Amino acid sequence: MKTFFLLLLLTVEITSQIEPGFQIARVKYDGGGDWYNDPSAEVNLLNFINDKTNIKVKPEYTFVELDDPQIFNYPVLFLTGHGNISFSDSEISSLREYILSGGFLYVDDDYGIDSPFRREIKKIFPEKDLVEIPYSHGIFNVVFDFPNGTPKTHEHDNKSPQTFGIFIGERLSVLYTFESNPSDGWADKEIHNNSDNIREEALKFGTNIIVWALTN
Secondary structure (H helix, E strand, C coil), X not given: CXXXXXXXXXXXXXHHHHCCCECCEEEECECCCXXXXXXXXXXXXHHHHHHHCCCCECCCCEEEECCCHHHXXXXXXXXXXXXXXXXXXXXXXXXXXXXXXCCEEEEEECCCCHHHHHHHHHHHCCCCCCEECCCCCHHHCCCCCCCCCCCCCCCCCCCCCXXXXXXXXXXXXXXXXXXXXXXXXXXXXXXHCCCHHHXXXXXXXXXXXXXXXXXX
């Protein structure tokens, strides 16, 4: 693991944002998709982050609706699931304000949300496109090295993983992983029966996401 010294230098900055402990808020959405699946995922990732970095965490599962002002208490929102997604006008307005204000949204296709997510994110940022993130981007090496991009956790359609983003200025503000599904590797082992190696790679990549979001 590299950049531990960098994380040490950033301790005061990060802690000032996340007292009494950093949490990832799961996005609850309408439309029929199972936004709530694998609730152990965030807890396990937070525990891994606690072990591997000096970021203070609160390893509990929590969720928010996008038109709830509580979203502004969470530096990182996480959205996943299978099937349809539908945002109301108030949720669209709130999420846009959250992201423009410095919030970070991570979306992981757990299989089946690609089309609805692309449709809904276009309502939030009609002036922007999801762009593929090059392997040289810092999110792939901020703590752990991923020279070939997002690791493949779940096969889905046997296609190569792709990683997309929306940038506000130079800041990566929305991250979308497709055909990779790292959050499956965060869940309790017995849920998906992934190997220890695959789970560790997924947790390392999740750590990169969180560190990048909090320090950029």
